[in-house]
Amino acid sequence: MTALDVAAIKADFPILSTTVRGGQPLVYLDSGATSQKPKSVLDAERDYYEQHNAAVHRGAHALAELATEDFEDARKVIAGFVGARAKDLVFTKNATESLNLAAYAFSNASAIATHHSGAIDPRFILKPGDSIVITEMEHHANLIPWQEVCRKTGASLRWISLTEDGRLDLSNLDELIDSTTKVVSIVHQSNILGTINPVQLIMDRTHAVGAVGIVDGCQSVPHMPVNVHELHADLFAWSGHKMLGPTGIGCLWGTEEILEAMPPFLTGGSMIQMVEMEKSTFAPPPQKFEAGTPVVAQAVALAAAVRYLENLGMQEVARHEHLLAEHTVNALNALDGVRIIGPTTSWERGSAVSFVVDGLHPHDVGQVLDSRGVAVRVGHHCAWPTCRHFGVPSTTRISPYIYNDIADIDAALEGIVAAQEFFGVK
Amino acid sequence: MTALDVAAIKADFPILSTTVRGGQPLVYLDSGATSQKPKSVLDAERDYYEQHNAAVHRGAHALAELATEDFEDARKVIAGFVGARAKDLVFTKNATESLNLAAYAFSNASAIATHHSGAIDPRFILKPGDSIVITEMEHHANLIPWQEVCRKTGASLRWISLTEDGRLDLSNLDELIDSTTKVVSIVHQSNILGTINPVQLIMDRTHAVGAVGIVDGCQSVPHMPVNVHELHADLFAWSGHKMLGPTGIGCLWGTEEILEAMPPFLTGGSMIQMVEMEKSTFAPPPQKFEAGTPVVAQAVALAAAVRYLENLGMQEVARHEHLLAEHTVNALNALDGVRIIGPTTSWERGSAVSFVVDGLHPHDVGQVLDSRGVAVRVGHHCAWPTCRHFGVPSTTRISPYIYNDIADIDAALEGIVAAQEFFGVK
């Protein structure tokens, strides 16, 4: 029934044939937190270190040339994956840094503007009375940086609220995003609710008021075909480790225009044009935003991850996940005493599904699943305000990926029933 | 003659038995830029991914426990390497981020203080009239972040100048570091000159005026025994990739007191205590400074690098490098038409030696060496103002490490003579 040959895929991931908790075969359903890595990704990283490793962009010797070529080829491959040009793709250490980079453009510009007039693009200068708009389903990575920008500039934070079934309440969008709005930053696919948001519509409203539009694509890029141009965003952030790539690499795509206009974030070597003790000028993007020795081996490995996904086909990946989502929501809906937090149908939602079990704490549900070898995530999933909105302290989340099949989901479902029985709430 | 068994060490580094430029055996003398990696480091990283990979700190399942344990054990090992406690060690992506983290403490505190009085430690609040003191031999990573702090706060930058033989001119130290000084940030060992600076003396003066003292240890930690407590610094930054570790990890050690007092830098998941839409509170250090999915596999690999170095013994490493430094400076001093930029004796200097050749541009020297398989760095080494100070646009730099022997240095020396001959300047 599924769009992917999951058995063949599983065989590419060494960790998926390990056992946990005294011999239980591992059923990994925590890919929303971080994905596992196929052999080809690990090989690419190791080959880089064993054959080409050197400082990139700075050296003129043979290895430095090879390393630089590997690094910039990786940039091309990864940018191409989201329909972008290499020169518009900035490497960071994770999506959190990407989003902070975006947020700091505003607080840095505002601070510089108080001491130096001119030279700073006014779009980035915030002051009391200005507003920043996010949603109530943001990951902390797209919430706290904006709280901090507000603390530093006096701007205020607004947010789009949620409907009962975990979608954005767009009824008052035009009031929320108004002439005071300088930034709108929203999640493409919610990591806790699974909701896929109408990003383009919100970005269009953003541009109608002249604000900068930012999208957090952490949970979309790994799971569906994404073309940055179709989203109408100015900046788009995501992480490598959730899409088969290594830890330690994140991405920020931006339009050429916005990347040119933004002040730098991290400063130091490799992002400069000229340096004197008194002042420096900066290289064009993406180098302007990549200070210091970059995440070279990680970029090479992430490019291998992209190749792995492209080989499967992102349309097929999305179709596979849609089938898993459908099975999961239907099965959870049918379970007594279980309530999905988020959309209860598979329409415009990803395969990550959060739920609560009557009378049971998520930690205890997760523990019972864990005792059966099933790894799920429990907690607020770094979206604490979203939990508050739904009146739950936390949830249990099943988040499958390309290497999971229906049997894996069923193992989790059986675990839920076993937890209800163990704690006598059934 | 040497303190290390270099032949045995070379065998641990797969890349060192490769060839470049059509069959030339590789002689890698660019470790000041980035070091090569032994098998044990690559194995550690791979093992982590194949056996334990999961989200750390957030999950409750078996893999998450193992991954968290690996990550926190790595922190202990790496902290221990510089005589520190795990809880005082922050992981970043590179030393550049570590130094930016330190610099942003000041610009962030200053910005917050303009909108919210109280709650911010006054040591971090900068205003016009305040001064920041660095040296004229800083890497751009410890220069531009402070230029940016000045742009944002109105503070001004001062620097300790250099003597003719590439040491710090401390004659006017007490005037440079005075009652206006809020931060002093200096390099422990210069990456371009090789000079080892009297850090403790400068830090003591720093504390005498009540300023915060920061040390850039990028070129000291890989090459000599370092105990952070002996330096009398408040903050100490270095990178993993220059000490046999992977790309994508940097370190920042701080005293408990200073880390507690500093505002956060990157914000998002995992660095929080409580989050509401309106406001958040933050976790204690080091988590406060580690937003988002951390550099887990990189930490595990860096811990393996530390174990490799500890196995050699850092005293032995330092002795080995001292012997190489002695050989290099003596030989370069003896070469006609060659001038060392930096100390011309091996006293208080590391093994990285910069030089210029009369009538030859460093790029051309480097190219001739490269054609012979010898990899050195040419350019301003991200210390452009230092080059300007010495009236050279750039230098050629030999920077050996544990896997280099005298024969490697001699291969470089022969290349210099060959370059002189090729270009007819001899």
Place this chain on the structure above:
Amino acid sequence: MDLESLYQDIILDHYKHPRGKGLLNKPLGSAFHVNPTCGDEITVQVNRDAEGGLIIGYDGQGCSISQASASVLVELITGESIERSEVIRKAFLELMHAQGVGEPDEDVLGDAIAFAGVAKFPARVKCALLSWMALQDAEIQAGLITTGEGA
């Protein structure tokens, strides 16, 4: 895995029938703690009775381990002297950091020895310690102990 080694009957019993849950009228000290990974919360309060024995109040929400641990805490600490409560608290901390090795002292820990199995699950140790860390802060606030004592 042996689920029963974690969820011992005593723990499940305390979870389902918490002892002494509820806040005090006029606490000497009160501390609110939260587990930042799951959002579990607890408030622990202290006061002293006429003889100087401790009175404990608490309220909160959380998983079976954190709730049972708070209930056991009340049972163990109520009526005890500061000195004795410190002995118990430290013994519990030690038990939680023992990773399941060694023999806990039932004379000191009473029902709390059931938590020995929890120590083998690092992610749950935080749950078990939540109320005990709050107790320490509440006692510091009440001036009964000083900061850092036995931390």
Place this chain on the structure above:
Amino acid sequence: MDLESLYQDIILDHYKHPRGKGLLNKPLGSAFHVNPTCGDEITVQVNRDAEGGLIIGYDGQGCSISQASASVLVELITGESIERSEVIRKAFLELMHAQGVGEPDEDVLGDAIAFAGVAKFPARVKCALLSWMALQDAEIQAGLITTGEGA
């Protein structure tokens, strides 16, 4: 490695005997470029003679490749029309990005075909292009071409 394929005799000759080095009195346009990795600098200036042919001035410091390239540039561009100079500039750019494959057109590039070997060394391509990028900027500044043309 074959050092001579990079450092062809023509290049070494231009390096040792640069043609037309020196700045103009009253340039129509002038551009200062720097290679941020090594600090090499060049200033390229343009003017036009009575017949509309280009006059080039330059000064700078740098490696053999960047200096020889500037010298070759002067030789090739001096006296040429804007249109012809654009043809030459684009041919040189193409040569530098060809990674050593293909046959450069000697009729267009003259001595500059000696730089074919440089294209095999990515780190040195920047050196060879330094003066040519500055030329483009100087011409833009002088209003002789518009931004982006042939970039």
